[in-house]
Amino acid sequence: MRDTIIFREAIPGDAQNVLKHLQRIASETGFMTMGAEGPSKTIEAEYKEIEAILESDKTFLLVALDKEEIIGMAEIHGKDQxxxxxxxxxxxxxxxxxxxxxxxxxxxxxxxxxxxxxxxxLKRLELTVQARNERARRLYEKMGFELEAIMPRGVKDNGVYLDVCLMSMMIGEI
Structure with missing residues (x-):
């Protein structure tokens, strides 16, 4: 299976498949900030968002595909301020x-x-991850991210408040 997976930058034509992927993962685990309600975007809005990402020097959207299906996404979203x-x-x-x-x-x-x-x-990359998501935390630590803070009650899942970790990595020269 792994040898059929390709990675590439997202293109506007991926909009429908991006939303399908987000809907799928929203209900698979409690690790996402989005629940079973899924994404609240239209295909047209997602198309325009991907167009804007392609024009940005602060944002990058990568997709992993198994044949035509998006099975993974990774994004760096830069701040405008x-x-x-x-x-x-x-x-x-x-x-x-x-x-x-x-x-x-x-x-x-x-x-x-x-x-x-x-x-x-970019000089700083940051992410948040639920404290209970040990697999993801190990990945981020392996990649060089450091724990900065634990945010008590950082997310609420099925009526339960859960801790969220803020992790970061410094890149490039100052």
Whole structure:
């Protein structure tokens, strides 16, 4: 299965498949901030968002595909405010049946490579992850992210408040 998976930058034509992937992962685990309600975007809105990402020097959206199906996504979302535009927020999602194939590692490597590249001015990457998501936390630590804070009650899942970890990585020269 792993040898049929390709990674590439998202294109506007992926909009429908991006939303389908987000709907799928929203209900697979309680690790996402989005619940079973799924994404609240139209295909047209997602199409325009991907177009804007392609024109941005602060944001990058990577997709992992098994044949034509998006089975993973990884994004660096840069901030627009002048005092914060050196910070990129990272998010990764992988369909549960593809866990354990090192897709998260591959996608994180590609995100970091892009962030360190000539088209990026990012100096800090950050992400949040539920404290109970030990598999993801180990991945981020392996990639060089450090724990900065634990946010008590950072998310509420099925009526239960859960802790969320803020993790970061500094990149490039100051």
């Amino acid at each position: 002048p005092k914060l535009n050196h910070i990129g927020d990272i998010s990764i999602s992988i369909a549960q049946e593809y866990w354990g194939l090192r897709l998260g590692t591959t996608m994180m490597e590609k995100l970091i490579e892009w962030a360190k590249g000539p088209s990026s001015n």
